[in-house]
Amino acid sequence: MAAGNPAKSIQDELTCSICLDYFKDPVSLDCDHNFCRACITQCWEGFTTEISCPQCREIFPQRNLRLNRQLRNIVEAARELRLSSGREPEPERLCEKHKESLKLFCKEDEIPICLVCDRSKQHRDHTVIPAEEAAEEFKEKIQAHMKTLREEREKLLGFQVREEKRSQEYLRNIQTERQKIVSEFQQLWQFLEEQERLLLAQLEKLDKEIVKIQNENVRKRSEEISRLNNVISEMEGKCEKPVTELLQDVRSTFSRSGKGKFQQPEEISPKLELRLSDFSQKTVALMETLRKFKDTLPSALETKRGGSLETFRQANVTLDPDTAHPQLILSENQKSVRYGDTRQRLPNNPERFDTACCVLGCAGFTSGRHCWEVEVGAGLFWAVGVARESVRRKGRISLSTEWGIWAVERLRGQVQALTSPVTPLSLSRVPSRIRVCLDCDQGQVTFINAGDEAPIFTFLPGSVSGGRIRPWLCMGRGAWLRLCP
Secondary structure (H helix, E strand, C coil), X not given: CCCCCHHHHHHHHCECCCCCCECCCEEECCCCCXXXXXHHHHHCCCCCCCEECCCCCCEECXXXXXXXXXXXXXXXXXXXXXXXXXXXXXXXXXCCCCCCECCEEECCCCEEECHHHHHCCCCXXXXXXXXXXXXXXXXXXXXXXXXXXXHHHHHHHHHHHHHHHHHHHHHHHHHHHHHHHHHHHHHHHHHHHHHHHHHHHHHHHHHHHHHHHHHHHHHHHHHHHHHHHHHHHHHHHHHCCCHHHHCCCHHHHHHHHHCCCCCCCCCCCHHHHHHHHHXXXXXXXXXXXXXXXXXXXXXXXXXXXXXXXXXXXXXXXXXXXXXXXXXXXXXXXXXXXXXXXXXXXXXCCCCCCCCCCEEEECCCECCCEEEEEEEECCCCEEEEEEEECCCCCCCCCCCCHHHCEEEEXXXXXXXXXXXXXXXXXXXXXXXCEEEEEEECCCCEEEEEECCCCCEEEECCCCCCXXXXXXXXXXXXXXXXXXXXX
């Protein structure tokens, strides 16, 4: 359409999408879209952070308006060209029938006519006025209609601003809830770990006390057995002696045999048994509480801990070479990809990413529950997740849910979820193998550290939408990713 009407295409390029007029003091946003400075300022009125582009909806953390001098000069030149062309006399239109000037206007037929037409039988009984007078009447009507249209446009712009503010407020509330959930669960995991350490420490203390009592009793018994052996040997020797010697020191012999009568070893005290019983009861109560809590959790949270992965179907994912950015090099089995040093000469087909270093999986999913694992290598940047099949392939794209991408990334050592804005994740260590769990029926995707089954991040149910969903990988210099069997 633009090729068929170049003048219209040029005019569209020089028109602000908010006021629908030529740019006045044009400024560029970080997404390279242009607006009048007054229009974008009015559109962003009331916002301090997380402002967005009215055209592509990309969100920016702060205002950054760059004066587009080149566009301003082009708009000024276009205005001068239009004004100069307006000053050129237009060729006078003549009546096709009489070849006379169209100086009159017939109100009944609503057409301009000449003086000869006015005398004709066709217009003799019609109301005819000078063309200039009719033009003035039409100008007044047009101006009144334009006033109505401008008022309607102002209403729509006001509604758009209010709707944008409301949407941003909803998004901020969702982000707050997301951060609250992440924080609460992190505190819950920390509480459980502390309880585990405390209970194990108490068990260890009880264990040491019991072992100490046991060792002390064994020592005392061994000493008493040795003493008794000596007394028995002495008395056996006494019995073998002659009568005169046998009867000597009889009282002393019996006195020595009865000296130091064996004391019963210390048993496990009732207090210790009570402590052990009390500890056991507390442990049972805690486990019962945790089991009840676990039973109340939705299946999505069980998946987060890896508890119901048996309901996910293991997907055999391979990478689609027709979508791979020319900087990415795929293996022969299409299971791994790395960032190459040079850009390959590949056909620029519509499916291929040409700016973002991304690649899609061959398989696509519209229903069911599917999972696969990705081994992540070195590099300052990599991202793993899913994307709509209709995700934009050409030009600059934003790695976020608003652009149809749900993923987690590593950027300069920090792992974060590609929400809008991004959500930093507090992980004990960077995962080396990530399990991606896609639930098409619930519209959510969960990421799990395949090494220790620890949860990484879950996009809320209903957030993954937009038709067919495909595996998605992205990386920077020095990185490589591999789909695990």
